[in-house]
Amino acid sequence: MTIHKEGYKILFVLLCVLALANYAVRYFLPAHELAQQLALIASLIVYLLVLQFFRNPKITIQSDEGVILAPADGKVVVIENAEEDEYFKGERKQISIFMSPLNVHVCRTPTGGVVKFFKYHAGKYLVAWHPKSSTENERTTMVLQLASGTEILVRQIAGAVARRIKWYVEENHKLKQGDEYGFIKFGSRLDVFLPLDAEVNVKIGDITKGGRTVIATLK
Incomplete structure (x- = not known):
């Protein structure tokens, strides 16, 4: 440790x-x-x-381009089809993980790939489980393009307590699955947007471990 x-x-x-x-x-x-x-x-x-x-904590990553790993420790609070208007401009499958102050707050890449898009947004500090926190809170948006061409979006979202997002990537960076790409201080949430045909491997309330729990499988 x-x-x-x-x-x-x-x-x-x-x-x-x-x-x-x-x-x-x-x-x-x-x-x-x-x-x-x-x-x-x-x-x-x-x-x-x-x-x-x-x-x-030091962890061992079992890389597999066919699966999506949890980007952080926490609890699954959202699984739904949702409109992603910033990058995809369309419907995607969303999985959201809430990180309490007791969780490890390292943010990890859910899959390997090239950073095709990255943007930081200043914003509000609504509680992380608020429906509008994904679009109104301080946040970052990162899109990873896999070798297959599939694109995955992962979003760091600050909460009512978490008021500082850190990131260590920029566009065109090549990342491996499970790489540490950021950190959020004191409670927060991460959203992952996947293709609609992705198979979800978790359910609401499940506890995830960043870089270890498989949250979805790609078709």
């Missing part, structure tokens, strides 16, 4: 803040041992909670 690079600065600043807070408690309440102990325990709990959010 390693700590993701996106957490280095936050964890360092948080450590300094908590250390100062504990020093202040000891300085202003030198005779209150209980208060000092409670402050220390609370600080440890807060730090460990934030630390686990930035965990980045």
Whole structure:
């Protein structure tokens, strides 16, 4: 288990803040041992909670162009045919995965291919499960073209708590299946848009593991 690079600065600043807070408690309440102990325990709990959010476990990717892997850890909250108006301008099969603050927040490519389209959108911070979050929240849209010519769209969506999306790709980048391409801080959602004839391998409420769970099979 390693700590993701996106957490280095936050964890360092948080450590300094908590250390100062504990020093202040000891300085202003030198005779209150209980208060000092409670402050220390609370600080440890807060730090460990934030630390686990930035965990980045090492995983083994079993590549297969015929399947679509989950782009992140989380829970399947949407499976439906939906209009995708930004790139495809038509109906596609949508699978959405909600990531709580307790999930690993690394975003992985659901399939290998070339980045044919990438765009960042500033936006609102509606709760991630809101129907309009896919089109109104801060988000990125990435389209991957497989060797077969099939195109898959994956969208990072910020939520009410998640207010920072990071990405490490640009158009014409070639990616392998399961590659890390981004990170979303503190709760979010990822949408995957597939061809209508794709066979869905998950159901609403299923728990996914990024880069490991097969969410769909391509025809």
